[in-house]
Amino acid sequence: MNSALLTIRNLRTQFHTAEGVIRAVDGIDLTVRSGRVLGVVGESGSGKSVTALSVLRLIPKPPGEIVSGEILFDGTNLLTLREKEMQTIRGKRIAMIFQEPMTSLNPVFSIGNQISEMLRLHMKMSRKDARHRTIELLEMVGIPSADRRIDEYPHQLSGGMRQRVMIAMAISCNPEIIFADEPTTALDVTIQAQILVLLDQLRERLGMSLVLISHDLGVIAEVAHEVAIMYAGRIVEEAGTEELFSRPLHPYTQGLLASLPRFDKAGGRKERLQVIPGTVPTLTESLPGCKFTPRCGVAIPHCGLEEPPLKEIHPGHRVRCWVAFGEKSP
């Protein structure tokens, strides 16, 4: 197994709101290995995006706060760094790609300007070198006639092209890790396929690690080497991709997979989809026990009383579920 590049230990990130404290990330452990793709799956409010923002120390305070944990990267705990030191890592050694490129690109600067700026700031390049390198980067991400497009503005580009620009910007300083948060969710399916292939090719070519955050299990299955499933601020299951999809152990993972219609396996129109009952939990209430209990079809009384730990029950396959552990009663 490849060596650990970034290790998250017991990370807790909370938001203080009028409705109470939201425990967005509630004690997660994750390891990003060099050269690998880690898929992080979850629905809204699962804490997947907050995890990425916590690593990059982009949690707005107030209302947010990283209350505990360690994020070890190259021997340093990122959470103890001063903002000035963090700036030498954020965008340079750890980059991020967001879902909607239009909101992360500045509309009043040309795309070339925005990428060159990164190069001048982080790589201390001259104006001329930065422009050359920018054209090179745009070519790498598959933007046709890059020497002309470099002077265009974000609104002149399609959604897919804008996401390519975001990727060019993310790889501009040769980062070791890219966090991509729903990078293809706003894109059409044929463009999504292009972007996923591009990300994976670049990762391999540039020897980066990729943390792919998505709600789409299909996207994760195609790209990730390892997968972590998040629910209500916790990791509920973690395994190698093939293992996870062929032997999901947590009832939530099982439920998610079963609820997806599959065109390649479709039966008649008469069949109803399998359903996970109930709603995605709000994170203000702090129930004892497993957070999935109210929606779980196989819960036993113990599940509502004590929260299960994340435990390895097959090699490399961890799950947070009393029933999967084989517990019958407390």
Add this chain to the structure above:
Amino acid sequence: MNSGSPSRSDTKRRPFPGTEFLSVTNLKKYFPLRSGLFGGGHAWVHAVDGISFELAQGEILGLVGESGCGKSTTGRLILGLLEPTSGKILFMGEDISKASARRMRELRREIQIIFQDPYASLNPRMTIGATLEEPLIIHRYGSSEERRLHVRQLLEKVGLDPDIVNRYPHEFSGGQRQRIGVARAIALTPKLIVADEPVSSLDVSIQAQVINLLENIQEEYGLSMIFIAHDLNMVRHISDRVAVMYLGRIVELGQASDLYRQPLHPYTQALLAAIPIPDPKVKRNRILLEGDLPSPVDLPKGCRFYSRCPQRVSDCLREDPELVQIRPNHWAACILAK
């Protein structure tokens, strides 16, 4: 052009009378790109550019395609929310594009919509009860007492507690709000529902709940439905027939099972190949399309898909291919399809 009668295999399950329920003929909708004093009216967005299809009673037609293909515009034309540039929309024999404003209001009883975003489509200052009662008042449904009872029944029907009538939209989750959206759509027992991306803003675990609800309602009421979505898996699941749109045209139309098993148009083939499958053991041949969608303003000559088509030949540039029946009830607009 005739899109064929509904499938034989489905006739047992659903009532398919021979009469035409909805028939769309050569429908076009162009939007002016620039209007005003200077140069107005020269450039047009060809949002819907000559489409024809039919829908039988009790049938669900899936309308798929990528952003800008014209699928939502098609839905809005059928709802009478937009006026077509040309073409006919016959709903139970009546051309709704020619209906007067008053007649259109009556027709709205029969044709309802479910929107993508249940957040935006519910008035935040109206209680759930008032929201659901409103269409009943407009269409003079029963006494106040009867209306209130009907609202409670509607809520039960969509799986919500009838006692929520005094609560407000913000108190509900996305999935619950979409259930309220469904209740509002069926309040006047319509015959046709246009569902425009009804689950795409919902969490994965909630989508299946709402889809099952739509299917139950559809069966119970014998509704027809136009299901507009970009999620090809979901469309396959819910639809009897599927129309694939590209740049304002229907490029393929057929029974869902046929179309997904043996897609005839290179665009449909690429779309299906691009769907990520949640099973890492399934290895497929990716058909990576080049480039982006061309602009619907400067339409390319010949086949609209030419610039991205992996199978293009020079003949494709000669004319924009018509939708023709290649196999029984399976139509494609491609000169190479056989």
